[in-house]
Amino acid sequence: MRAFTGQFTQQEAIPDEAIAAAVDVLKSGRLHRYNTLGSELSVASELERDYAAFQGAKFCLACASGGYAMSIALRAAGVVPGEKILTNSFTLAPVPGAIASVGAVPVLVEITPNLVIDLNDLRKKITDSNAKFLLLSNMRGHLCDMDELVGILNETGVTLLEDCAHTMGARWNGTLSGNFGLAGCFSAQTYKHVNSGEGGLLTSDDPDFMARAIMLSGSYMLYERHGAAPARQHFTDARLDTPNMSGRMDNLRAAILKPQIATLEANIQRWNQRYDLVATHLGRSATVVVPERSSKEFYVGSSVQFRIPGIAEPDARQFVADAKSLGVELKWFGDRDPVAFTSNHHSWRYLESQILPQTDDVLAGLFDMRIPLTFSLDDCRQVSEIIVHCAEGLVLDGAA
Ligand SMILES: *Cc1c(COP(=O)(O)O)cnc(C)c1O
Numbered sequence: 001m002r003a004f005t006g007q008f009t010q011q012e013a014i015p016d017e018a019i020a021a022a023v024d025v026l027k028s029g030r031l032h033r034y035n036t037l038g039s040e041l042s043v044a045s046e047l048e049r050d051y052a053a054f055q056g057a058k059f060c061l062a063c064a065s066g067g068y069a070m071s072i073a074l075r076a077a078g079v080v081p082g083e084k085i086l087t088n089s090f091t092l093a094p095v096p097g098a099i100a101s102v103g104a105v106p107v108l109v110e111i112t113p114n115l116v117i118d119l120n121d122l123r124k125k126i127t128d129s130n131a132k133f134l135l136l137s138n139m140r141g142h143l144c145d146m147d148e149l150v151g152i153l154n155e156t157g158v159t160l161l162e163d164c165a166h167t168m169g170a171r172w173n174g175t176l177s178g179n180f181g182l183a184g185c186f187s188a189q190t191y192k193h194v195n196s197g198e199g200g201l202l203t204s205d206d207p208d209f210m211a212r213a214i215m216l217s218g219s220y221m222l223y224e225r226h227g228a229a230p231a232r233q234h235f236t237d238a239r240l241d242t243p244n245m246s247g248r249m250d251n252l253r254a255a256i257l258k259p260q261i262a263t264l265e266a267n268i269q270r271w272n273q274r275y276d277l278v279a280t281h282l283g284r285s286a287t288v289v290v291p292e293r294s295s296k297e298f299y300v301g302s303s304v305q306f307r308i309p310g311i312a313e314p315d316a317r318q319f320v321a322d323a324k325s326l327g328v329e330l331k332w333f334g335d336r337d338p339v340a341f342t343s344n345h346h347s348w349r350y351l352e353s354q355i356l357p358q359t360d361d362v363l364a365g366l367f368d369m370r371i372p373l374t375f376s377l378d379d380c381r382q383v384s385e386i387i388v389h390c391a392e393g394l395v396l397d398g399a400a
């Protein structure tokens with residue numbers, strides 16, 4: 001079989017318009033977001049205004065990273081040290097990290113074989129832990145039944161914060177991910193849906209929450225120089241009661257991002273063409289199981305996940321190695337040793353270890369692959385063929 005030669009970590013170039021805007025900022029020398037002349041609106045503020053409009057949110061704060069957005073969201077929501085925070089057991093390390101950063105205690109909730117939070121386990125853990133907050137991680141872009149989730153949270157008085165690192169532009173039943181609870185947290189890190197290397201966006205309709213978040217982000221007393229901020233009266237107490245935890249976005253990153261908001265919808269279509277091709281191809285194999293997605297879910301297929309249920313550990317390693325030898329980079333979430341970006345709850349030793357048999361069972365057979373937009377549809381076809389070839393080869397070995 002012919003090896004694939006594309007690069008799984010190669011994103012598209014930054015658009016020319018964004019490069020030109022970045023050069024303008026550099027030439028101006030005014031990189032700090034509050035370094036404005038006269039009534040000039042900084043690019044960071046323009047980005048906030050544009051992203052709030054895209055998201056249909058009243059308020060938006062641009063900040064340093066997705067992880068930072070989550071940590072100030074927790075604090076601005078009123079989370080205090082020692083408080084229990086429910087979150088998905090399958091997520092990326094910045095999520096438990098954000099919870100730890102405010103001295104709170106993660107309570108991990110099981111996931112289903114479709115990679116979303118298990119709503120039955122959530123109900124049980126709300127009762128058992130008496131937690132008042134859920135930091136929902138829409139990990140790898142999979143949305144649970146958001147209507148049912150919101151119903152449970154309303155009934156139990158739990159506040160929802162959404163980690164939308166993989167769901168920027170995704171929707172459930174027509175509503176954009178990030179608009180279901182108190183706040184949405186987004187990342188502009190290179191491997192997400194917009195790319196400024198690092199960066200975060202926090203959205204909310206709650207003016208007092210957002211006033212605290214803006215103060216936390218390190219606005220000094222310049223909070224009125226924001227693009228999508230609440231009115232002055234919401235800062236009356238917040239400006240004095242809230243610590244400064246500097247994590248601002250600068251104008252250079254904002255300049256790189258702003259034109260990308262305008263092309264996000266078009267890029268989502270391109271991602272989904274690629275995702276649908278891969279998912280359809282993998283779905284035809286009897287060995288590989290692609291998670292089911294509800295017709296209410298409009299996803300952004302910037303990566304693909306699939307399971308080989310019951311695969312033994314040596315076989316999983318062999319499968320990843322076989323695919324790699326043919327140029328296909330897969331991640332395996334069942335690995336006991338965390339590798340590169342991938343880790344699972346067993347390697348978050350800073351939190352109390354938790355028993356999650358259902359999640360462990362899913363992760364043991366769960367594989368993941370990036371779909372960068374630099375891949376053509378032909379590339380996607382070739383990669384899919386390699387995956388199926390390697391997966392089915394394993395089964396034959398096992399039977400022999
Ligand atoms: C990338 C990511 C984040 C945020 O990451 P930053 O690197 O802090 O921007 C949060 N949650 C998930 C699931 C992610 O993949």
